Amino acid sequence: MAAPMTFREKLNGPWHERALQAFLVIIIAHWAEHVAQAYQVYVLGWAPHQAGGVLGQAFPWLVHSEVLHYGYALVMLAGIWAMLPGFVGRSRTWWLVALVIQFWHHIEHALLQAQAIAGHPFFGRPVPTSILQLWLPRLELHLFYNTVVFIPMMVGMYYHLFPSAPEASGMRCSCAWHSAPTTA
Ligand SMILES: [Zn+2]
Numbered sequence: 307m308a309a310p311m312t313f314r315e316k317l318n319g320p321w322h323e324r325a326l327q328a329f330l331v332i333i334i335a336h337w338a339e340h341v342a343q344a345y346q347v348y349v350l351g352w353a354p355h356q357a358g359g360v361l362g363q364a365f366p367w368l369v370h371s372e373v374l375h376y377g378y379a380l381v382m383l384a385g386i387w388a389m390l391p392g393f394v395g396r397s398r399t400w401w402l403v404a405l406v407i408q409f410w411h412h413i414e415h416a417l418l419q420a421q422a423i424a425g426h427p428f429f430g431r432p433v434p435t436s437i438l439q440l441w442l443p444r445l446e447l448h449l450f451y452n453t454v455v456f457i458p459m460m461v462g463m464y465y466h467l468f469p470s471a472p473e474a475s476g477m478r479c480s481c482a483w484h485s486a487p488t489t490a
Contacts, residue, residue, distance in 0.1 A: 314391065315391075316386060317321070317388055317392070318388060318389060318390075318391040318392035318478065318479065319392070319478040319479055320479070320480070322389065322392040322478075322479030322481055323479055323481045324479045325389060326389060326392075326463070329385050329389070330463075331438065333382070333456065336378065336452070337428035337452050337453075337456055338359075338360075338465050339359035339360060339361060339362070340359065340448060340449050340452050341449070342359040342360050343357045343358065343359040343362070343369075343445060343449075344445060344446075344449050346358075346359070347445060354443070354444075354445050357445070370417060371445060372418055372419050372421075372422035372434060373419060373422065375415055375418065375419075376415045376416060376418065376419040379408070379411055379412040379414075379415040379416075380412060380415075380428065381413075382408050382411075382412070382455070383405075383408050383409060383412045386401065386404055386405045386408055386459070389401075390402070392466075392477070392478065392479050392481070393462060393466055393470070394469070394473050394476040394477055395465065395469065395470065395476070396462075396465040396470075396473065397462045397463070397464075397465035397466035397469065397473070398462070399433065399462075400458045400459070400461040400462030401458070401459065401462035401466075402457040403462075404455050404456075404459040404462060405416065406456040407451075407454055407455050408455045411451045411455060414436035414437070414438065414439075414451070417437065418435075418436050418486075420435070421434035421435070422434055466481050466482070467478045467481060467482060467483050468482070468483060468484070469482050
């Protein structure tokens with residue numbers, strides 16, 4: 307009799323498809339907020355501090371709470387890491403790229419969070435500032451970060467949904483849109 311599956315084995319096996327779908331809904335909603343914020347600034351001409359995306363208009367504290375930004379970055383990092391074993395072949399390579407970029411994005415948020423806890427910004431700036439923010443404004447930088455994490459995730463997802471036959475034979479989940487050719 308086989309040993310009972312661990313949580314992470316289930317997550318990368320029978321639960322992979324559902325978990326990825328739920329993860330994607332959250333990611334797209336969050337990303338849409340960043341796009342909405344850019345729209346408010348560039349098209350509507352709002353001041354960046356006032357531009358809170360869609361939810362931020364009703365709940366400004368959502369956008370101005372550093373701990374929520376940090377928490378989201380951490381959840382993203384944990385989610386990408388937790389679902390990595392389910393990806394094989396080319397999809398794994400792209401998912402790993404997303405993991406590495408999100409790791410750095412998360413470090414940037416940790417740095418912002420540290421400034422919020424310390425009660426004063428670093429680098430002699432008037433507001434909490436991350437490393438790449440020394441060269442790019444925060445709105446553009448995080449639109450960029452969310453985009454460069456999203457793209458390799460989408461490519462990885464594509465190869466995960468449409469695997470080659472050898473890749474499909476290594477998969478333990480139900481994500482592939484076609485089943486591997488039977489060898490029987
Ligand atoms: Zn899968």
